[in-house]
Amino acid sequence: RKEVEQDPGPFNVPEGATVAFNCTYSNSASQSFFWYRQDCRKEPKLLMSVYSSGNEDGRFTAQLNRASQYISLLIRDSKLSDSATYLCVVIFNTGGFKTIFGAGTRLFVKA
Amino acid sequence: DTAVSQTPKYLVTQMGNDKSIKCEQNLGHDTMYWYKQDSKKFLKIMFSYNNKELIINETVPNRFSPKSPDKAHLNLHINSLELGDSAVYFCASSSGNTIYFGEGSWLTVV
Numbered sequence: 001r002k003e004v005e006q007d008p009g010p011f012n013v014p015e016g017a018t019v020a021f022n023c024t025y026s027n028s029a030s031q032s033f034f035w036y037r038q039d040c041r042k043e044p045k046l047l048m049s050v051y052s053s054g055n056e057d058g059r060f061t062a063q064l065n066r067a068s069q070y071i072s073l074l075i076r077d078s079k080l081s082d083s084a085t086y087l088c089v090v091i092f093n094t095g096g097f098k099t100i101f102g103a104g105t106r107l108f109v110k111a
Numbered sequence: 112d113t114a115v116s117q118t119p120k121y122l123v124t125q126m127g128n129d130k131s132i133k134c135e136q137n138l139g140h141d142t143m144y145w146y147k148q149d150s151k152k153f154l155k156i157m158f159s160y161n162n163k164e165l166i167i168n169e170t171v172p173n174r175f176s177p178k179s180p181d182k183a184h185l186n187l188h189i190n191s192l193e194l195g196d197s198a199v200y201f202c203a204s205s206s207g208n209t210i211y212f213g214e215g216s217w218l219t220v221v
Contacts, residue, residue: 043201087154104154
């Protein structure tokens with residue numbers, strides 16, 4: 001089982017739609033969680049951290065479920081500019097911190 | 112004023128050649144990385160340096176040799192390039208848990 005797994009998609013949604021991605025992780029010692037965004041032929045950039053209590057940044061909501069070992073990202077009122085690949089990132093400590101990137105979920109928002 | 116800059120951005124070279132990619136960060140971070148993103152888009156760490164010291168060396172062929180002359184620079188030298196080395200190589204640096212990536216170097220081996 002991969003350490004971090006995501007549905008690769010692609011998710012094709014119309015503008016204004018609400019879309020959600022999940023990401024599962026296998027290591028229960030995982031400590032920190034993030035969502036990164038990667039545009040086509042660009043570098044990944046931090047979108048938001050994921051906190052145990054859940055957190056929201058505008059149209060984006062991230063949640064963590066430690067019991068089931070998954071994190072989620074919800075995008076409301078999708079914009080064309082949201083089209084990108086969303087990477088789930090997990091940091092765990094096994095004698096040293098290790099950062100694992102998921103393979104990403106591709107989102108296409110169409111007019 | 113690019114935070115993490117790497118050169119070259121594009122590189123096409125023949126099998127068997129030796130090439131280098133340079134990376135510099137002006138963020139004052141202590142930790143720098145090299146990541147490889149292959150055609151399937153998996154982003155995998157190759158090396159991590161903290162204050163010029165190697166702290167992570169994943170299972171990478173020893174044809175890949177990183178060098179950190181100071182904590183603001185982390186270069187990657189690749190010997191005897193193979194077709195399978197074709198990928199995007201991202202340099203990155205971090206402070207705390209946030210990773211800042213360079214724009215990537217697109218390496219194509221023909």
